[in-house]
Amino acid sequence: MATAAKPVYDSASYRVSAISELKELGKYRYLLGQLIRRDILTRYKRSVLGVAWTMLNPLGTMLILTFVFSNFFKSAVPHYPVYILSGLLVWNFFSQGTNAAISGLVWGGSLLKRIYIPSTVFGVSAIGTALVNLILSLVPLLLVMLIDKAPFFESLLFLPVSILLLTAFTLGFGLFISSLAVFFPDVAEMYQVLLTAWMYLTPIIYPESLISARFMPIYKINPMYWMVKMFRLPIFEGRMPTLQEFLPALAWSSGMLVIGWIYFTSKSEEYAYRV
Amino acid sequence: MSELEVENSTNGGDEPIIQLENVCVSYRLPSERIGTFKEYAIRKLQRKIRFEKFWALSDISLQVNRGEVFGLIGNNGAGKSTMLKVISKVLKPTKGRVVVYGKIAPLLELGAGFHPELSGRENVFLNGALLGYSRAEMEAVFDEIVEFSELEQFINAPVRTYSSGMFARLGFAVATAHMPEILILDEILSVGDEAFQKKSRDRLQSFQRKGSTVLMVSHALDTMIGMCDRIAWIDHGKTKKIGEPQEVIAAYRGENL
16 A cells, blocks of 8 residues: 555654754755845845945954953953954854844744754754854954064964854753743843953953963853964964863853754744643 | 554555654643753752643544545634644654655745845845745746746845735745645735735645645635645544545534534
C-alpha cells in the first residue's frame, strides 16, 4: 500500500533536540539570509545616509567619549580614540546582538504560533545582522587608526579568531536570554539595566591599568573582559594573546554557545504556547 | 505502526494523509500571572504555582484521506485552530499522536511576516522563505505571483503604500504559488474584491483537482457545503460529528440556531 511511505511528520518520533535543530536551521538557511538582509535594509531605510550610520554611530560615540574622558585617561592610554573604539565595537556587537535576539524571538513568536519555523532562526539571524555591522564598523576603526597615527601590527591578522570567539559567546548568551525573556517578560527590561552595569564593569572606556590589583580576580570572572581583550591585544598592544589569555576566552565562548543552544532548544516546543 | 496499517485496510482503500490518534492538547493557564523572577522563585519554593489545565483538544481521532477537501466547523474557541496547529507541527500534542504523510503549506494570515518598509518584490522572497521555500523555488514562481496578485505596477513600491486589499492579494499569491500536497486554510476565503475571491477559489479548486488535500476552517457554512467532501464538527475540544457536509452542518445548525 502506498501508505507504507514514510510520514513527513510523526509527532510520536518528533522531538526538538540540539542536533535536530541544527539540521532544521540548515534547511532554513535561505530564511536566515532573508532575515539578515531585511534587518540591515530596513534599519536605516528612511534615513538619507542609510547603512553609513552603522559606521557613523560608533564614531560619534567614540568622539563624545574621547572628548569627555581624554583628560582623565590620556596619560594612561596613548591612542585613546583607538583604545575606546576597539572596545566599543565589541560592546556594541554584544549588546545589539543580544537585544536583537530578544526582540527577534518576540516578533517571531507571532509567526511561531501559526506556522512551523525552527525557532533558533530568529536568534541566529539577529547575531548575523550584528556581525555584518561589526565588520562594517571595522572600517571607521582603521580610519581612526590612520588619523591618530596609531601603529598597525601584524597581530591584526588574529582578529578573525577574535570575531569568531565573540560571535559564539554572543549567540550563546543571546539564545539564553531571549528564551528567558519569553517566559519572564520583565527580563527584557531588567536586561537593559544589567547591560549598563555590565558595560561599566568591563574596561571599555577606562584603561585596565586603573583597576587595582585587589579587584583584578573579580574582573577576570567577567566573560566580556576576555572578549574585549581578544580585540585589544592584537589591535592595540600589537601582540597575539598568550595561551593563558586565550583559553579563558575560548572556554567562555564554546561553553556559552553550547549551553545557550541546548537551553534554547530544550524549551523550543513551548514557545508556540508561550510567546 | 502495525496498528495504523490495520486501520487503513478497514477503510476501503482510502489513502490516509493525515491521521490523528487520541490527540489531546492542553494549555496551561496560570491562575495568576507571574512576571518576575523574584515572584517565580518565591512561589516555586512555596510550591504555590498553580496552573489550571485547559483542554483545547481532548481525545480527537480522525483521518483525512489524500485528495479530500476536509472541513472543520464549530463555535469560536471550540479548538479548530488548535487542531490545525497540531497538524502543521506548530504545537506538539500533549497526548496522542499525529502522523502526516505529505508536505503542508500553511496559509498564514495573509501578509503576516511582511515588512512595511520593504518592497513588494522583497517581501515575496521574505515571505516565501518564512514558508520554507528556497531562493530557486521562489524565483521560479515570482512572475506568476506578481501576475496573479495584479500588482505589476506596484511590485517595487514599499508594502506600506499598499491598500489592505493589495496586501492580502500578494499574501495569498505567495502562499499558493506552489501547489502543496496539503493546503491548510484558516478562514481566509474572503480576500479582496469579488473578482479576486472568485480567482482564489478557482485556484484552490484547481489544486484539489490536481490532487491536493485541503483542510479548511470556516464559518461560511454554505460555502463549506459546496466545497467539502467531509466535515468534522468540533465542540469543546471533542469531535461531535464527522461525515457528509449536509448532515453535519444540519446537525450543527440544529443545535446552535
